[in-house]
Amino acid sequence: MNMTCEGQGSFPSPLSTPFLDYFFFLFLSFLDLLLFSLAHASVITIALTTRSVVIKTACSASLVALHEACRALQARDIPGAIVGGTSLILAPTLTSNFFGEGILSPEASCKTFDESADGFARAEGITAIYVKRLDDALRDGNPIRAVIRGTGTNSDGKSMGIMSPNAEAHEALMRQVYDQAGLTPRETAFVEVCFKLPGTKTA
Numbered sequence: 001m002n003m004t005c006e007g008q009g010s011f012p013s014p015l016s017t018p019f020l021d022y023f024f025f026l027f028l029s030f031l032d033l034l035l036f037s038l039a040h041a042s043v044i045t046i047a048l049t050t051r052s053v054v055i056k057t058a059c060s061a062s063l064v065a066l067h068e069a070c071r072a073l074q075a076r077d078i079p080g081a082i083v084g085g086t087s088l089i090l091a092p093t094l095t096s097n098f099f100g101e102g103i104l105s106p107e108a109s110c111k112t113f114d115e116s117a118d119g120f121a122r123a124e125g126i127t128a129i130y131v132k133r134l135d136d137a138l139r140d141g142n143p144i145r146a147v148i149r150g151t152g153t154n155s156d157g158k159s160m161g162i163m164s165p166n167a168e169a170h171e172a173l174m175r176q177v178y179d180q181a182g183l184t185p186r187e188t189a190f191v192e193v194c195f196k197l198p199g200t201k202t203a
Helices: 018-045 061-074 093-100 134-140 167-181
Strands: 003-007 051-055 080-087 125-132
Touching: 018 051, 018 080, 051 061, 061 080, 061 125, 125 134
Parallel strands: 003 051, 003 080
Antiparallel strands: 080 125
């Protein structure tokens, strides 16, 4: 195992006064230091002589971490990678602000692409997976839960606003990933949407 990737979101200050903003900035600075230490601490805890990487791209961090791990595997820089992601709600302020802006669903339910959609729901979770090259997993007799045929990342670039996804950018990314994997959309029997659609403009 040669790589640990930790996905974390960052939180803007919900406070309005300069005095409180200053202390909130100090709190976030300490929190960032703590979060950046998590991946490194996990490597030390399980005695891995590895590099560890913390990736912070807001809601897309875990998928970006997986993409980077896959790229490192393809380049044969590493024999395997532990890719982890976390979502922790550490204070009520951001949730309160989201409700005030109408971003969160009053029903606490996500109805993506549905006409009844009225916002999204926040949740907490921590997970990790171990990935390695397929030929190595077969050689070592590892249980295989899934095969990743391709990954990709991009950003929306200029769009109608930070909350507006760029359909052309998303389509270009999907075409690129399919082309690189040597697949066609017709070979895809099941689609699970894993895009970060609003907010951070990443996919």
